[in-house]
Amino acid sequence: MGRVLFKIQKKSEQAMPYSLTDLDAMTLEAAQALPFEDRDRLLDLIIAAGRGQSTDVVSYRTGLYSDYFEEDLTRMLKVKAIKVLCRGTTSSGFDGVPVGENDQEQYRAAFRHVKTHLDAGNTSFSRVVTLIVFLTNMDNWSLLNEVYREFIPVPPCRAVIGTTGLAQKPLAIEIVECIAYRVAE
Incomplete structure (x- = not known):
């Protein structure tokens, strides 16, 4: 190495x-x-x-x-790393109503909510190591990737899973799990 x-x-x-x-x-x-x-x-x-x-082949990616x-x-x-977990984050506001007029706006809102959690945990998207996302419309893969790139500078391992519905309609995204790290003072 x-x-x-x-x-x-x-x-x-x-x-x-x-x-x-x-x-x-x-x-x-x-x-x-x-x-x-x-x-x-x-x-x-x-x-x-x-x-x-695991491979340099990117034909399916x-x-x-x-x-x-x-x-x-x-x-x-050794560096006193602490794991920070964010789970079940959607685009819903404090009133429970989804934020955004379309799926792309909902994606941005969900990632903003995760950013708020990461900030509160004294970490950032650059320290995210894994992400699991549920989408209600997998045809919006390119829209998700566009928003993803806005928030995440270095891509972690991730899974994006299509689902027929989330906790309430018209939610389009749930960031089921986001794991990041920070260092203890």
Whole structure:
């Protein structure tokens, strides 16, 4: 595995490079004693290294995603990573009424709601490692991908499942599960 480096600027020190190889060589205590900013940047490297594709063949793929996420629990423990779960998110507003006049607007509303949850959990879409989505109209695959790209900079592994209906009509989307990570203070 190659060394993936980044620079950490300390107030009174020169930049220090850290890599996953460096993290692997550290004891649990030494890694957990690193400043928050260092552990936070290492988490980004752990997530990037965990994303993978089982094959280079893309003949059947039409969306952006990675095939799998390999959760490295040892590395996650070393940087004090915390799992943040968002489940059952739809496009409904606080009044229970779906937001949006069409499916694409509902997709955006659902992703905005997930963003609100991720923000509250001190994480972001860049740290999402898996996503499961139910759609009532699979013919809107390209619309979903368009909205998906607006919110998610690095595609996690995901599943999009067609369904004949959701909890209430006229809901068009439910983000059934979204798993992200953050670093404990």
